[in-house]
Amino acid sequence: MENIIQVDTLRKEFKSYSSRSGLKGAFRDLFTRNYKVIPAVKDISFTIKKGEMVGYIGENGAGKSTSIKMLTGILTPTSGSVVVNGMNPHKEREKFVRSIGVVFGQRSQLWWDIAVQESFRLLKKVYHVPDHVYESHMNHVIESLDIGPLLDKPVRKLSLGQRMRCELAAALLHNPSLLFLDEPTIGLDVLVKLKIRNFLKEINQKYQTTVLLTTHDLTDIEALCERVIMLDEGQIIYDGRLSKLKSSWGEGKQIEFQFADPKIEKLNLAVLTNDLQTEWTSGNKKNVWVANVVNDEELISEVIARVVAAHKITDIKIHEITTEEIIRNIYEEGVIQ
């Protein structure tokens, strides 16, 4: 399959001025200033194939936005190369951006004062979309996103969820083969999120649209992306399948037992499982104990069987470590080897 995005040792540095403290310092700054060169993105490389939906994650300041802006042609790289849709985004900007769609969750693409459909009409001219293509494609988009009733309202009168759906429609107006979504679900309620996710899946299947998604909401990524690229301090620390990330990092399970007998001791339990790899920790109540085990069906069943046979229990729960916890762990512990 062809590579839609090809990034090779991409780097971006910013000059940052530091100001001296106090009045005297500020006065000195008038004449000479100190600056440092700060690399925001440090020589990253990756490729994305047609039809992939990739989650691009990282903490604030990890270099997410900067690299997305280089991929969309907004910023010029300091060094390295970017080829997207077979073009150099910055060099051939005007031609290039015809082939992509961009949604910035915190910045509106639509015109504030005019009705949504007027914005669409303007964008249609800007992107040079022929009438018949527009009709067939956009009717479908408008229907799937359920924004038909919003079209004659000015953007400033829309709620955030309504606006976001319109933004998405606007970004897809020229049916781009590649879609960049930067925090598309920020501040939205669950129903709107679901609607947006389903819609994205649908267009991905229908048009083989490649999607690169940055978000803080990992449930978006779980719902949409098979692959994630994880950034930290300007470097890629993980690039691979989400499921692999989960199996190698979210290996453990927690079995939480609530016992009928409040006087139960850790020792009673440890004896039961002394030949199995289990670690017991106390739960949030006196009669609650948690068995930490590796993710193995046999083992889990065995632990439960032995405990249930020996003691009366009132409740049992099995927890899996969430993606969010996994990612938090990764950031705390550093680079994945």
Add this chain to the structure above:
Amino acid sequence: MSKYVEMIRIRFLMMLAYRTNYYSGILIYSINIGAYYFLWNAIYGEKASIEGMSVLQMTSYVAVAWMARAFYFNNIDREIAQEIKEGKVAVEFIRPYHYLIMKTMQGLGEGLFRLFFFSVPGMVIVALIFPISFSASGITWLFFSTSIVFSFIINTQINLLTGILTFFFFNNDGLIRAKRVIIDLFSGLLLPISFYPGWAQQVMNFLPFQAISYIPSMIFTDGMTGSAVYNALWFQLIWAILLIVPIQFLWIIAKKQLIVQGG
């Protein structure tokens, strides 16, 4: 009180941070003064004096009018309008200070910065290039200093008024622009008030604008002496007090409106 002083200091530091602004500002003010110098020379031609002012006094007038403008000028009307439109004013209301005083202090911080780092060095540069007369009398300097403080107060009051009016108009860019034009013309920045035809001068005596530029510049160039100076300072003082009335009035209505409509 100390929070307002801190506000002045912060603005002062902010101004220092924008150094492109600083250098270009000095350059542009000098070009402005230079151009007016030549324009006035051409207007005077062979004449020794017009309306009792010599060419030398006139060029000094222009120079000091522009340099004083650097002190009293600020954009708080625009800032207030911006903050109202973006809905930030509602937040300002819950802060433990008076919004208008705070804005005034920001303006003062800006003004003081320009006075020390801009007007004073700028005036030295201008005096080196163009012939300008400085008064030798200490008392003139004292009157001048008092007078530009009033310039600042009155100009700021007018800015506050224009800013607050944003509450009542959807978009008051036009009004802000009109105000600026009126101040340039009627404050005496472009033309000394004494150059206007008699009837126009009569009208302007009932307006506060000449207190902003004409009075301090005339005092500086010794174009106004003796009791005229006292009268002029009284004129400034009275206007500074009078203008508090409409500001308070509009502010109270604006606040009510804000509470009712929720910004």
Add this chain to the structure above:
Amino acid sequence: MNYVAIFVQYVSQYIKTRLTYRVDMVIEMMSDLLFQAVNLVFILVVFGHTDFLSGWSREEIIFIYGFFLVPYAIFGAFFNIWDFNERYIVKGEMDRILTRPVHSLFQIILERMELESLFGTFTGIGVMVYAGYQLGLDISWFDPILFILFVVGGVLVYGGIFVLLACISFWSDSRTSIMPMMYNIGNYGRYPVDIYNQVIRFILTWILPFAFVGVYPSAYFLGKEEWYSYAFMTPVIGIVFFTISVFVWNIGVTKYRGAGN
């Protein structure tokens, strides 16, 4: 020709939006008119005290001012970019502009249009007609053509200078208010350049060529033959300046740092 279609689309959008805020439109026109009147008042008051300004009469100066208003109005309508730094660089609106397949400067010009300002062309022509009538000027058949050429040249000069100033924001990280201040300097092109000394005359001709928006082209219509060569240079200077500014703009865009984060 797509650009023409986009232009038409933007203009029609603009008119629709403006018609919803009619009061603002009227206030804006009034303040424009006021602004134009102020300068006229200045000229009239000054000529209350003198008959000639370096050999130029009151009506001639008024004529220059009338001419100046025409390119200035068109400039004001399409180059409303004095807050470019604030709006597009600091707030990062440039990001959005750069994700669209139209030249970035063209988009900004379209977004910031202020068509009300075009009303000033009528004021300007009115002032010129009045002054021209007082002076008893003759009009030949090719004068209107030259007038259009000179006006276009003037607009390009003005536009070029302000685009160049806007470009500073691509390099300098700090907020600047150079552009609002520059409006004052533009005014000096409205007076005969012979009143200024060599340095300022040089600046107004070659560095910040505001003289080509007022006095030079007007000198042609006023029959001041010593300035004819400058007058005919107006369109050339306009094209040169504007081309340079677009060139610098294109370089500037590659230096854009993006907002915040």
